[in-house]
Amino acid sequence: MNEIVFRSITKTYGSHVAIPGLDLEVAKGSFVTLLGPSGCGKTTTLRIVAGLEQASAGTLSLGGRCIYSSAEGIFVPPEKRGLGFIFQSYALWPNMKVARNITLALTEARMAASEVRNRLEDALAKVQLKGLEERYPSELSGGQQQRVAVARLIAARNSILLMDEPLSNLDAKLRTEMRRELKKLHADLGATTIYVTHDQVEALTMSDVIVVMKGGMIAQQGTPHELYHQPANLFVAEFIGDPKINILPGHMDGDAQGPRAIFEGFSMPMAEGFDVDGPVTFAIRPEHVEIHPKSVAGAVAASVDIVQPMGSQTIVSLTVNGHPVTALIPKFAQGLGQEEVWVSFNREHILVFDKSERLCVPEKPSVREYRRNTGG
Numbered sequence: 240m241n242e243i244v245f246r247s248i249t250k251t252y253g254s255h256v257a258i259p260g261l262d263l264e265v266a267k268g269s270f271v272t273l274l275g276p277s278g279c280g281k282t283t284t285l286r287i288v289a290g291l292e293q294a295s296a297g298t299l300s301l302g303g304r305c306i307y308s309s310a311e312g313i314f315v316p317p318e319k320r321g322l323g324f325i326f327q328s329y330a331l332w333p334n335m336k337v338a339r340n341i342t343l344a345l346t347e348a349r350m351a352a353s354e355v356r357n358r359l360e361d362a363l364a365k366v367q368l369k370g371l372e373e374r375y376p377s378e379l380s381g382g383q384q385q386r387v388a389v390a391r392l393i394a395a396r397n398s399i400l401l402m403d404e405p406l407s408n409l410d411a412k413l414r415t416e417m418r419r420e421l422k423k424l425h426a427d428l429g430a431t432t433i434y435v436t437h438d439q440v441e442a443l444t445m446s447d448v449i450v451v452m453k454g455g456m457i458a459q460q461g462t463p464h465e466l467y468h469q470p471a472n473l474f475v476a477e478f479i480g481d482p483k484i485n486i487l488p489g490h491m492d493g494d495a496q497g498p499r500a501i502f503e504g505f506s507m508p509m510a511e512g513f514d515v516d517g518p519v520t521f522a523i524r525p526e527h528v529e530i531h532p533k534s535v536a537g538a539v540a541a542s543v544d545i546v547q548p549m550g551s552q553t554i555v556s557l558t559v560n561g562h563p564v565t566a567l568i569p570k571f572a573q574g575l576g577q578e579e580v581w582v583s584f585n586r587e588h589i590l591v592f593d594k595s596e597r598l599c600v601p602e603k604p605s606v607r608e609y610r611r612n613t614g615g
Contacts, residue, residue, distance in 0.1 A: 290317035323397030512601030
């Protein structure tokens with residue numbers, strides 16, 4: 240069952256079209272992340288769900304109930320949608336102490352005092368704010384204020400959660416801990432969650448489904464594994480992954496022995512079934528670039544530019560035939576210096592994008608045989 244359904248949702252600001260027509264279904268109980276660069280429409284989409292922005296056209300349903308329809312003149316106000324929302328800007332009452340900010344909605348709903356107290360204590364513990372409940376927002380750091388906003392959502396225990404970059408002002412250690420707490424909250428409540436971020440690490444680690452947006456439209460949606468390993472287009476390939484994917488211009492050629500990839504001094508056979516010739520763009524993740532201390536078959540000379548140890552991994556910036564290439568070594572490595580090395584690419588993990596920047600997928604033998612026999 241789908242909990243949230245967008246049908247041809249558009250949003251315009253005067254002559255500017257922020258969302259040209261969005262169709263999206265969010266399954267009940269799923270954690271869906273809207274991911275994309277600034278200005279792609281992800282926060283506007285979230286605010287339309289919350290009722291803080293009214294769409295210009297289309298329909299929107301929550302739990303099978305229509306809450307917006309341009310054709311029927313339906314608009315359910317935010318307070319009647321039963322949603323939990325964390326704002327990027329905290330949205331705390333400056334004249335209320337932390338405890339009151341967290342429990343205001345609960346007391347207004349006439350919840351029993353004992354239940355309010357239990358929820359407050361549980362929320363404060365989860366965001367590591369115990370002992371600060373009597374402070375005002377102005378007496379807290381930016382990160383602490385953001386945790387108050389998260390605690391308010393935890394205490395409310397809504398079945399639909401909307402989060403707009405709630406971890407952006409936290410330090411790295413606390414951000415990792417809070418990702419775990421928000422994912423646990425989502426699971427404990429069985430909630431349907433829409434999470435907005437430009438941070439791909441948050442998207443990859445927390446999501447059931449990622450929706451990558453560009454210009455108010457969906458560039459691709461799928462599981463984290465699908466978007467990382469099978470990006471539908473070059474935009475998604477470059478946006479997902481840290482360090483960024485290597486982009487190498489070249490071309491595909493074919494002969495009796497099958498298709499070959501030719502780029503940056505490499506000429507290597509590719510899997511059968513690539514139905515593309517001429518200029519293409521090759522892409523390969525840094526973890527599939529192998530560094531060799533001496534020349535080996537299928538490798539090309541490269542120079543080491545920068546070595547960045549990260550503990551369990553090391554990022555190595557190289558130059559191959561004048562083109563920058565990044566490799567990711569699964570260990571702490573410092574001894575590469577500025578020496579010359581050789582690099583090779585794992586051909587099983589090379590992605591090929593055509594002139595329109597769409598992913599080329601090799602056809603299965605059965606499909607090729609059918610096309611050959613039918614002339615299709």
